[in-house]
Amino acid sequence: MAHEVKTTCPYCGVGCGVIAKVEENGAVSIKGDPDHPANYGRLCSKGSALGETLDLDGRALYPTVDGKRQSWDAALDLVAETFSRTISEQGPDSVAFYLSGQLLTEDYYVANKLMKGFIGSANIDTNSRLCMASSVAGHKRAFGADTVPGNYRDLELADLVVLVGSNMGWCHPVLYQRLAAEKAKRPGLKVVVIDPRRTATSDIADLHLSIRPDGDVALFNGLLAHLVEAGAIDQSYIAAHTTGFAETFSAAASQSFADLLDATGLPAMQIRQFFQMFAATERSVTCYSQGVNQSSLGTDKVNAIINCHLATGRVGKPGCGPFSLTGQPNAMGGREVGGLANMLAAHMEIANPDDRDRVRRFWASPSIAEKPGLKAVEMFQAVADGRIKALWIMSTNPVVSMPDADAVKAAIAACPFVVVSDIQADTDTAQLAHVLLPAAGWGEKSGTVTNSERRISRQRPFKLAPGEARPDWWQMAEVGRRMGFAEAFAYSSPAEIFAEHASLSAFENHGSRDFDIGAYATAREADYEALIPFQWPQQAGETASESRFFANGGFYHADGKARFIVCDTAAPERVKADFPFTLNTGRVRDHWHTMTRTAKSARLSAHLAEPFAEIHPLDAASLGLADAALVELTSETGARILVRTLVTARQSRGSIFVPMHWTGETASLARVDTLVPSVTDPISGQPALKHVGVSVKPYNAHAYGFAVTAQKPIGLDATYWALAKADNGWRLELAFDSAEDWESWARATLGVPDSADMVGYGDATTGDHRLAFFDGDRLCAALFIARQPVAVSRNWAAAQLAGDFSDRRSRYGLIAGRPSAGEVDPGAIVCSCFSVGINQIANAVTDGCRTTEEIGQCLSAGTNCGSCRAEIRRIIDDITILAAE
Structure with a gap:
């Protein structure tokens, strides 16, 4: 019978609660969980569409070795034997794990324990290095620990929200909607967006600062100097809870206003307006994301922001604080268990001998890594030069996501032994694996994730893993047993792993470390299954509560004080004459x-x-x-x-x-x-x-093309192609350097049966060719070729794959590439939640709709996740301006 399961979205770091409803026939529908404190029932377009992503197309269903199917025992024995032999011959630093923020905390914990505690190397890093490492480093420099001081409620309690390097409207849309809803309710709430691009997030901004790339340090150093000049600093807080203020202020004050203008590229009036807003607003939150972190100055950017909040005492109070928005669903959980190469589990430090001893004793491990391992970029450089000879990549695709991705691809291809654990069999990275291990995916695996506000939530399974797919923690535990560490990896469920993780967080802690979830150290299967979302810390004997850090000091440096950090304003020059x-x-x-x-x-x-x-x-x-x-x-x-x-x-x-x-x-x-x-x-x-x-x-291509096809194209032979899923098939953008026999190309590439009928025409003079192929009364493929980018209504053409073409006259209408009289062409999709196109919105505006709310009432567009509202507003404004002219 149909049933519902509460779980957590697998996308961004907002950590939204979702409810998956499984019908008797296995169909899955998704809705937001109204009881989850991250989203209160809201979902973005990606979360709403989760039920559409659960098919088996391309899934890895069984282990393979060199492309040939193997049993789990054979594959795991090979992994364990090869890693053990490599370590024996070349030392523990000759092997490495590369993990992912897509992993659950329990997966991360087992991987970290195996590598750092039993293999004895810290060569374990994660794709979180690509998104949040600078935030981690900035937190540790300022606070003494990787602590996010506030929580999401602060966005709604603030009177000023500054968004730095964050397209929240698209990348954290549910948080954006919470902020937008609060601003609509309370217009006095001001929003400042600092971003070189005018993104969708700028739609609610009172001030948009189109800053030069890497100008952020100069801007926030300038703000710190202004706060002192304006008398807006909290001298009592600085004296009682911080060190290094005088040196940091002196460095910031040495920057002239002319230098500030040059570094930021901003008008003087805008800079002064921002400085005055921040100085005058006690309840201020500064949210930052990848535009801050993904920089060669990323850590200094983070600390420049934190400096301003420490100087004003705006840390850990309701509606106040610096706020790092994590990019992945479990980047925070990975940080908690030491997933980064320079960390140990439970926010302890590899560089600290007391921490190393404590973790080694807790794990009863034979040895423990004594120095930080290779960070992501260094790791793949070590793969390239042969220092790393065995590599295990889990739930990520570095051949696409790493910088200098072609060099990373070449390094992995040349590595003597590569293991990839993934749900998909044909990712760019999985294609290079010697051993491919099929992983359980979202909806199939069980564990926990931690979101950007330190809230731990459960991911629960609601369907069986297909084929022979297995959870990541199980794969690593099995390898650990086969490497001779059976007792340490004798887990039978993720609940056991979570309880051990919670126990380590409390072990010899006594308040000396920020991360402590000792309240769950004795959790059993039933407790784990019933776990409701909670924020850390929650020590043994405590009940769950909303928490903030540092309003009254209590930092995690040895003296209990925060550190002001002198930050370098020298932004690097990346453009050159050849690359302008x-x-x-x-x-x-x-x-x-x-x-x-x-x-x-x-x-x-x-x-x-x-x-x-x-x-x-x-x-x-x-x-x-x-x-x-x-x-x-x-x-x-x-x-x-x-x-x-x-x-x-x-x-x-x-x-x-x-x-x-x-x-x-x-x-x-x-x-x-x-x-x-x-x-x-x-x-x-x-x-x-x-x-x-x-x-x-x-x-400039010789010919451009667009195609729709019921079958996934094979052997694509074109200078340019881009493939996307469509209802009932696929859509394909094309460009060619030379003319082809278009009918032969289409039949060979688009999966057209030999028996299919063709309707079409070609004009050698203009270069226009339009071909449609029918299998019975159904369209199986259509190809449109032109000398310029093809002018065809894409969404309308793709919809024809579901059409009935028993009337042969309708086939000739198809190759015209646009709807006939009376047919509806929605145009390019604007609202993905309800599949509403630009033509439908334009028609509604022409018929009298003048606001996004009226468009929502008429078409439902913008009424779910709201991410498209900025685009809808631009369409309304453009049409209104044209009408006025």
Whole structure:
């Protein structure tokens, strides 16, 4: 019978509670959990579509060795034997684990214990190094521990919210909607957005500062100096709870206003307005994300922000504090168990001999890592030069997501032994594995995750893992047993692992460490199953409660005081004569990381279905780039990508934005991190993914194409292609350097049966060719070719895959590429939640709708996650302006 399970969303660090309803036929529907304190029932477009991503297409279903199916025993024996032999011959630092914020805390804990406590190396790092390492380093420098002081409620209690390097509207949409709802209710709440791009988040901003890349340290140093001059600092708090203020203020005050203007590229009036707003507003929260962290100055950026909050005593009080927004669902949980190469479990330190001894005794381990291991970029460099000879990659895709991604791909390909644990069999990384281990996915595995506000929630299974897929913790525990550590890895359930993790957090703690969940050290299976979301810390004997840190001091340095940190304002110059544009990488609204999950949903691909480069209209004009033309980007790494041009004034002059989601599975040449050199923050080791020098030039193809097909294309032979899921099939963007026999190409590539009928035409003079293939009364494929980017209504064409073409006259209408009279063409999708297109919104505006609320009442667009409201508002404004003219 149908049943519901409360679990947690597997996407961003907001950590939304969801309810999965499983019908008797196995169909799964998703809704927000109204009782979860992170989202109170809200979900974004990605979370709402989770039920559409649970198919078995491309799933890894059984272990393979060198591409051939093997039993679990044979595969695990090979992994254990190879790692053991490599360690015996080359030492423990010759092996490494590379983990992921997609793992559950229990998975992370077992991996960390195995590598650091029993193998004896700290060569274990995580893709969280790519998103939050600078925040970790900044917290530890200032607070003495990786502590997030506040919680989400502070966004609604604040009178000023500053968003730095955070497109919250698209990347943390549920938090954005909480903030937007509070601002609508309380217009006195001010929002400042600091970002080179005018993103969707700027829609609710009272002030948008289009700062130069890496100008953040200069801005917040300037703010600190202004706070002192304005008498807005809290001298009592500084004296009682901090050290280093005088030196830090002196360094900040040495920056002239002219230098500040130059470093930030901001108008003087805007800088003064921001400084005055912050100085005058006691309840201030500064949220920051990847635009701060993903920089060679990332740690200094974090500390420059924290300095301003320490100086005003705005830490740990309701509506106050610096707030790091984590990018992944369990980046925080990974930090708690020591998933980073320079950390031990339970927020203890590898560099601290007392901590090493404490953890070794708790684990009863034969040895423990005595020094920090290799951070992500260093790790793959060590794979490349042969220092690491056995590598286990879990639940991540570094061939796409790492900087200098082509070099990472070459390193993995040359590594003597590579193990990959993943749910998908054909990711760019999985294709390089000697041993591929099928992992259980979301909805199949059991464990916990920790969100950005330190809230631990359960992920619960509601369906069986397919084939022979197994949880990650089980895989690592089995290898640990086979390596001779049977007693230490004799886990039978994740509940046992969680209880051990909680016990370690309380072991010899007595308040000396921030992370303590000793209240759950004796949790049993029933307790674990019933676990409700709670914030840490929760010591033994305490009940769960909302918590904040540091309002009254109590920092985790030896003297109990926070540290002001002198921060370097010298922003690096990345652009050069050969690479004059600044590349900024990031995310789009409806996709996640490398799309192993979101690409399965047709409606998530409907908004932005192919890789693109945002470029300012004046830059586009100077380069001879038209909107929707193809553009080639290159960098000093020697790599090149080929993507679609998106001309928009939201982008700053001289800057290019390209999303990071497209892989070798979904596009021909769009792995944007191949362009990013391996430049890192010297303190955190986090790569600088937001500030890269690139060259830009048009790419003029001989022919352009668009296709829809019921079968997934095979053997794609085109200069440019981008593949996306559509309802009932696939949609495909194309470009070619030469003419083809289009019918033969279509039949070979688009899976057209030999018996299929074809309707079409070709014009050699214009280069236009339109072909449609029918299997009975159904369209099995259509191909549109032109000398310029094809003018075809994409969503309408894709919808024809579900059409009935028993009337042969309708087949000729299809190759026209647009609806006939009376048919509805929604246009490009704006609202993914309800599949509402731009034409529908434009028609509603023409019919009298003038606000996003009225559009919502008419079409439902914008009434679910709300991420599309900024776009809807721009459509309303554009049409209203045109009507006025």
